[in-house]
Amino acid sequence: MRRIFIPALTLVFLVLVFLLGFSKAPAKAEDKNAKEGYVGAEICQTCHAQVYENLAKTAMGVLFLKHPQNADQRLGCETCHGPGAAHVASGGKSHVGQIRFTQGTTTPASVQDEVCLKCHEKRERLFWSGSPHDSHGITCVKCHSVHTGPGALVKNQLARLTVEDTCATCHKEQVRAEMKFSHHPLREGKMDCASCHNPHGTTSDHLIRGLTNKELCFSCHAQYRGPFLFQHPPVMEDCFNCHQPHGSNFPTLLKAPVERLCRECHVTFHTPNFAVNRGVRIGIMVGGACINCHRNIHGSNNFNGDFFFH
Amino acid sequence: MKIKREILAFFLAIMLIPLTCGFAFADLNVGDYSLGGYLEMGGGFLADYPNVKNTGYLVKYSPFPVGPLGGVDLTLKSKDELEYYRFRMSNPGFNANQDYLLEMGKLGVWHVQAEYDQFQHVYATVNPFNSDIGILLQRFRFSGDYLVTPEIDIFIEDQWLRRTGQQPMTYEDGPSTPYEYTATALRPIGYSQNDAKVGAEYASKTYQFRVGYHLSTFQDDNSVVKGSTTNAASFESLPASNMANYITAEGGANLLAYKTRITGSFSYGWLSQDGQVYSDFGNAYTGGTSAPQTGFGLLGDAGLSASTVAGDISGVTRPTDQWSLRYSYRAYGFDNNNLNNPIVTQVFLQGVGLTAQDRTLLLQEQYSYLKQTMNLGTDYKVNDLVALEAAYTYSATDRTENQGDTSSNSPQFGIRLFPTSWLNLIANYTYSQRLGNDFLSLSNTNILTYKFYAGDDKRNSANFVAEAFPWNNVTFSANFSFYRDDFNDSNGYGVLNDQGWSAGGDVSWTPTPRVALSLGYDHQEDITKDRAYFTGITSPVAPTPPTTNVIGDPGPILSTLDSYDTFTAKADFKLIPDKLKLTAAASYSFSTSKYDNPIMPSLWEGFADLSAGLSYRFNEHWGCSAIYRYEIFELSKEYQILYQEGTSATGAPAGNQALNTLDGFYRNATANVFELFVQYKF
Numbered sequence: 001m002r003r004i005f006i007p008a009l010t011l012v013f014l015v016l017v018f019l020l021g022f023s024k025a026p027a028k029a030e031d032k033n034a035k036e037g038y039v040g041a042e043i044c045q046t047c048h049a050q051v052y053e054n055l056a057k058t059a060m061g062v063l064f065l066k067h068p069q070n071a072d073q074r075l076g077c078e079t080c081h082g083p084g085a086a087h088v089a090s091g092g093k094s095h096v097g098q099i100r101f102t103q104g105t106t107t108p109a110s111v112q113d114e115v116c117l118k119c120h121e122k123r124e125r126l127f128w129s130g131s132p133h134d135s136h137g138i139t140c141v142k143c144h145s146v147h148t149g150p151g152a153l154v155k156n157q158l159a160r161l162t163v164e165d166t167c168a169t170c171h172k173e174q175v176r177a178e179m180k181f182s183h184h185p186l187r188e189g190k191m192d193c194a195s196c197h198n199p200h201g202t203t204s205d206h207l208i209r210g211l212t213n214k215e216l217c218f219s220c221h222a223q224y225r226g227p228f229l230f231q232h233p234p235v236m237e238d239c240f241n242c243h244q245p246h247g248s249n250f251p252t253l254l255k256a257p258v259e260r261l262c263r264e265c266h267v268t269f270h271t272p273n274f275a276v277n278r279g280v281r282i283g284i285m286v287g288g289a290c291i292n293c294h295r296n297i298h299g300s301n302n303f304n305g306d307f308f309f310h
Numbered sequence: 311m312k313i314k315r316e317i318l319a320f321f322l323a324i325m326l327i328p329l330t331c332g333f334a335f336a337d338l339n340v341g342d343y344s345l346g347g348y349l350e351m352g353g354g355f356l357a358d359y360p361n362v363k364n365t366g367y368l369v370k371y372s373p374f375p376v377g378p379l380g381g382v383d384l385t386l387k388s389k390d391e392l393e394y395y396r397f398r399m400s401n402p403g404f405n406a407n408q409d410y411l412l413e414m415g416k417l418g419v420w421h422v423q424a425e426y427d428q429f430q431h432v433y434a435t436v437n438p439f440n441s442d443i444g445i446l447l448q449r450f451r452f453s454g455d456y457l458v459t460p461e462i463d464i465f466i467e468d469q470w471l472r473r474t475g476q477q478p479m480t481y482e483d484g485p486s487t488p489y490e491y492t493a494t495a496l497r498p499i500g501y502s503q504n505d506a507k508v509g510a511e512y513a514s515k516t517y518q519f520r521v522g523y524h525l526s527t528f529q530d531d532n533s534v535v536k537g538s539t540t541n542a543a544s545f546e547s548l549p550a551s552n553m554a555n556y557i558t559a560e561g562g563a564n565l566l567a568y569k570t571r572i573t574g575s576f577s578y579g580w581l582s583q584d585g586q587v588y589s590d591f592g593n594a595y596t597g598g599t600s601a602p603q604t605g606f607g608l609l610g611d612a613g614l615s616a617s618t619v620a621g622d623i624s625g626v627t628r629p630t631d632q633w634s635l636r637y638s639y640r641a642y643g644f645d646n647n648n649l650n651n652p653i654v655t656q657v658f659l660q661g662v663g664l665t666a667q668d669r670t671l672l673l674q675e676q677y678s679y680l681k682q683t684m685n686l687g688t689d690y691k692v693n694d695l696v697a698l699e700a701a702y703t704y705s706a707t708d709r710t711e712n713q714g715d716t717s718s719n720s721p722q723f724g725i726r727l728f729p730t731s732w733l734n735l736i737a738n739y740t741y742s743q744r745l746g747n748d749f750l751s752l753s754n755t756n757i758l759t760y761k762f763y764a765g766d767d768k769r770n771s772a773n774f775v776a777e778a779f780p781w782n783n784v785t786f787s788a789n790f791s792f793y794r795d796d797f798n799d800s801n802g803y804g805v806l807n808d809q810g811w812s813a814g815g816d817v818s819w820t821p822t823p824r825v826a827l828s829l830g831y832d833h834q835e836d837i838t839k840d841r842a843y844f845t846g847i848t849s850p851v852a853p854t855p856p857t858t859n860v861i862g863d864p865g866p867i868l869s870t871l872d873s874y875d876t877f878t879a880k881a882d883f884k885l886i887p888d889k890l891k892l893t894a895a896a897s898y899s900f901s902t903s904k905y906d907n908p909i910m911p912s913l914w915e916g917f918a919d920l921s922a923g924l925s926y927r928f929n930e931h932w933g934c935s936a937i938y939r940y941e942i943f944e945l946s947k948e949y950q951i952l953y954q955e956g957t958s959a960t961g962a963p964a965g966n967q968a969l970n971t972l973d974g975f976y977r978n979a980t981a982n983v984f985e986l987f988v989q990y991k992f
Contacts, residue, residue, distance in 0.1 A: 059417055062391045062392065062417055063417055063418055066390070066391065067390065067392060067417070067418075069418055069460065070460070103731065103732070103779060104728075104731030104732070106694060108631040108632065108691065110569075110628055110631060110634065111631060118515060121513065121515075121518060121562070121564075122463070122511060122513035122518050122520075123463070123511065123513075126518055126520070126560060126561075126562050126573065127562070127573050127575075127624070129562075129571040129573070129626040130571070130573075130624055130625070130626035130636045130638065134626075135634075135636060135687065135689055135699065135701075136699070136724070136726070136736070137689070137691075137697060137726060169777075169787070170775060170789075172787075172789050172814045172816070172830070172832055173789070173791065173812050173814065173832065173834060176814070176830075176832045176874075176876040176878075176899075177874075179876050179897060179899035179917065180874060180899070180901060181367070181901065181915050181917070185370075185371040185372075185429065185431075188370075188371040188372045188407075188429070189372075190371060190372075190427070190429050203560075203573075203575045203620075203622035203624070203640060211556075211577055211579070211618065211620045211642060212620075212642055215618075218526070218554070219469075219505060219526070220471060220503070222501075222503045222526060222527075222528035222552065222554075223501055223528060223530065223549030224549065225528065225552050225554060225581065225583075226550070226552065226581070226583055226614070226616075227552075227581060227583050227614040227615065227616045227646065227648055228550070228583070228614070229587065229612060229614070229653060229654055229657050230657070230675060231646075231675040231676060232675075233674065233675065233677075233713075233761070234761070234763055236644070236646075237644075237679065237707075237763070237764075238763070241763045249872055249874070249901045249903055249913065249915065250903075256838060256870065256872075257870070257903065257905070257913075260838070260840065260868065260870055260905070263804070263840060263842050263868075264760075264762050264804055264805035264840055265759055265760055265761055265762055265763075265804060265805075266758075266759055267750075267758045267759065267760055267800075267803040267804045267841075267842050288480060292480040293480070295479060295480070295481075295546055296546060296547060298549075300547055301547045301549075301550040301583075301585050301587060301612060302534075302545075302546070302547035302587070302588065303587060303588060303609060303656075303657050305547060305657070306657075306658075306671070310545055310546050310547055
């Protein structure tokens with residue numbers, strides 16, 4: 001009963017919050033004064049011709065500069081950077097009141113992100129606020145390039161040319177793990193970091209695309225989903241009890257060589273050096289080691305599947 | 311270097327084609343649409359390919375690009391640039407590595423995308439029984455998105471994944487005891503998986519809400535495999551077909567008070583598995599050597615099921631632009647409905663009645679659990695130079711059937727320093743104390759097990775990152791991380807502690823707009839210590855009494871050291887602007903695993919690749935490129951020998967040896983590949 005109660009309570013709370021947000025939210029009041037202090041994209045283009053040209057090639061640029069769909073988009077460059085009249089009046093020297101995204105800007109990260117989230121706070125970005133990246137002050141433009149940067153014209157307008165390059169800015173250890181002996185096909189171009197992670201925020205740990213690690217893995221490896229007649233508890237709780245998804249020196253992305261990994265839990269088998277007990281010979285312990293016999297280690301559906309032999 | 315003259319002549323001829331047909335395709339306008347993109351054709355050939363059976367590692371997921379190759383990436387856009395149609399394909403007809411993409415849409419209104427690709431997962435190319443053991447993966451993905459109104463979005467997504475081929479496996483093959491000899495066989499792979507998702511979302515500036523449904527099905531063409539027609543014990547059940555359904559509801563709201571955002575999600579899933587359960591190897595697949603066998607009885611359909619429930623509430627409040635508060639609660643429950651399943655009960659009975667011991671085992675495997683996590687955190691930007699963060703996480707896992715509870719407390723601290731506009735320093739430290747019940751337990755036949763992943767653990771971890779942009783054309787970054795786990799409730803058995811560190815850095819430099827250089831290096835090291843315990847099991851073979859000073863006996867501790875080193879380098883030279891470009895990239899990665907164990911030699915692996923490409927543009931439309939790749943893989947000699955010792959030269963099982971069944975056989979390999987392409991750009 002308790003198991004159902006807590007999520008049900010969560011759902012009820014969610015509905016309440018939903019209604020609360022609806023009732024207290026401001027109308028689109030800011031739109032009324034949208035034109036005050038704004039100069040228009042044409043004026044920006046005078047000095048920032050290259051930036052304007054780059055922006056015009058992007059999907060956002062096409063909408064903002066050529067086919068605005070609402071009052072916000074009609075403001076062009078100033079949709080994101082704020083009113084530019086003071087900046088223009090100062091001959092480009094003053095940035096007072098402007099929102100800037102460059103390295104070393106004084107505009108707070110939360111204010112920068114708020115600009116993007118005005119339009120993008122949905123779908124994959126629903127859980128951005130409070131996400132690990134948001135909490136560490138990583139702004140949207142740290143990973144995305146709106147109009148300047150090598151990745152401005154590639155898919156998702158990344159700050160660098162590829163997803164891996166973008167993530168490797170901070171997550172070097174994980175990205176370089178793909179060079180290891182056993183790895184997912186990232187460096188072969190069949191996956192990328194975003195295949196498993198949603199960098200914008202999730203409700204699960206480590207920004208993974210799944211309720212838990214298990215559900216993430218099952219999205220491609222459903223053969224291990226079960227449920228099985230004979231279940232292996234560490235599999236039932238978390239695939240990463242045994243596997244290291246970013247890359248490993250050991251076969252099938254295992255965290256350790258099999259003969260050592262299994263013994264982390266199974267303290268007694270098959271005696272210390274695998275050479276004496278239960279007739280197990282040394283040769284059997286090379287290669288697949290324990291898995292040579294306990295083959296269905298993820299779970300067995302066989303009548304004789306205890307100990308995962310069959 | 312052996313290049314077949316015919317192949318070389320063929321590709322050189324292809325390269326000359328564009329020079330003869332000039333501007334035949336230039337400036338394509340189709341009505342109110344304009345065509346952009348490129349067509350590319352050419353091919354690749356191997357200059358150094360000593361032995362096809364030695365390339366298992368290098369071609370693990372994609373074969374060497376040999377033979378005719380091509381690529382197309384075309385985009386048709388309406389004059390107003392709102393409508394777009396894109397078609398992309400690479401390596402059409404190249405069986406183990408080709409993909410096709412078609413996408414179309416109208417900006418801000420709808421988008422549809424369909425992609426098909428296939429690639430391989432080679433397990434072995436040096437198996438004496440069979441070469442080229444592996445799986446072909448075929449993947450079709452479709453997604454559609456329609457913005458009904460500026461606020462309402464409906465979307466659909468489907469992924470079909472098909473795996474066909476063979477995987478290596480071992481089986482027990484007597485003759486004296488079932489544990490003494492193993493032999494190899496091939497497990498048939500015929501998996502089909504389909505994941506379909508459909509959902510709708512309402513999103514305004516104030517609140518967002520979406521609902522979704524996800525159906526996942528898995529179908530296995532085979533149910534049982536038999537390794538030998540003579541050995542009754544050499545059978546294995548294959549993964550059972552199963553199905554999962556999930557419904558989800560997620561939402562978020564932006565509240566006025568202190569720029570607060572609240573989000574929440576709820577998910578309910580139900581899983582079922584109704585595969586056939588055999589009492590032995592009935593209807594077994596025998597690798598095509600004989601007809602499927604019918605021998606032992608079919609017990610019936612498994613009728614297994616489980617359900618998951620997950621809920622999450624989280625919020626962020628920003629009293630000021632400098633200060634934020636985070637809070638969240640999450641619950642995930644896995645309900646196992648199979649404790650009283652008739653088939654489950656029957657297999658644990660094993661025809662002799664459900665003993666207390668059987669019951670213990672049954673409960674150990676068929677339990678449910680609920681995991682709850684609560685998090686509180688705050689970030690404060692003191693000034694333009696310093697930002698601080700602190701967080702606390704409490705997590706608890708409750709398991710049914712007396713399988714124990716686990717809880718953990720984890721405080722975290724972080725600091726971000728911005729001493730200048732060109733330098734960022736980020737550091738954080740996390741301490742985690744996990745408390746579990748006594749997971750060191752004795753069960754069936756005195757099996758001593760310690761569930762280290764659920765038991766007591768003290769973890770310390772720290773990370774440091776420095777990023778510097780001292781000049782406009784130079785970026786530098788360095789990182790360091792450290793962790794240590796102490797598993798201290800095992801009475802000194804099982805994994806005792808685990809610790810590691812990593813350090814790395816990279817630098818990129820663009821001395822002129824025509825030259826870009828980057829270098830990177832990373833070192834990682836992990837040390838694990840564990841100890842086994844001898845209980846004096848006497849069945850089925852009387853053991854030799856434990857000796858002193860044997861690794862793993864009470865006393866000595868087994869220590870394993872794994873280290874990884876990776877170097878990367880990249881250079882881009884625009885030798886003649888808009889005409890001639892040279893790109894070169896190289897990486898070298900090597901790793902070592904040192905086992906403190908007399909029977910396991912240390913493992914050393916190295917992989918290096920180098921690629922260099924020269925591209926030349928004849929004019930606005932025509933261009934060509936030549937690419938050279940060099941790859942080398944090396945493995946400790948002892949392991950190359952061990953991996954082959956399982957069989958004799960004739961392929962017959964060789965007594966007490968076993969083969970590596972997990973990931974195939976790999977041997978030292980070197981490859982030199984040349985690729986030539988001509989490209990037409992619209």
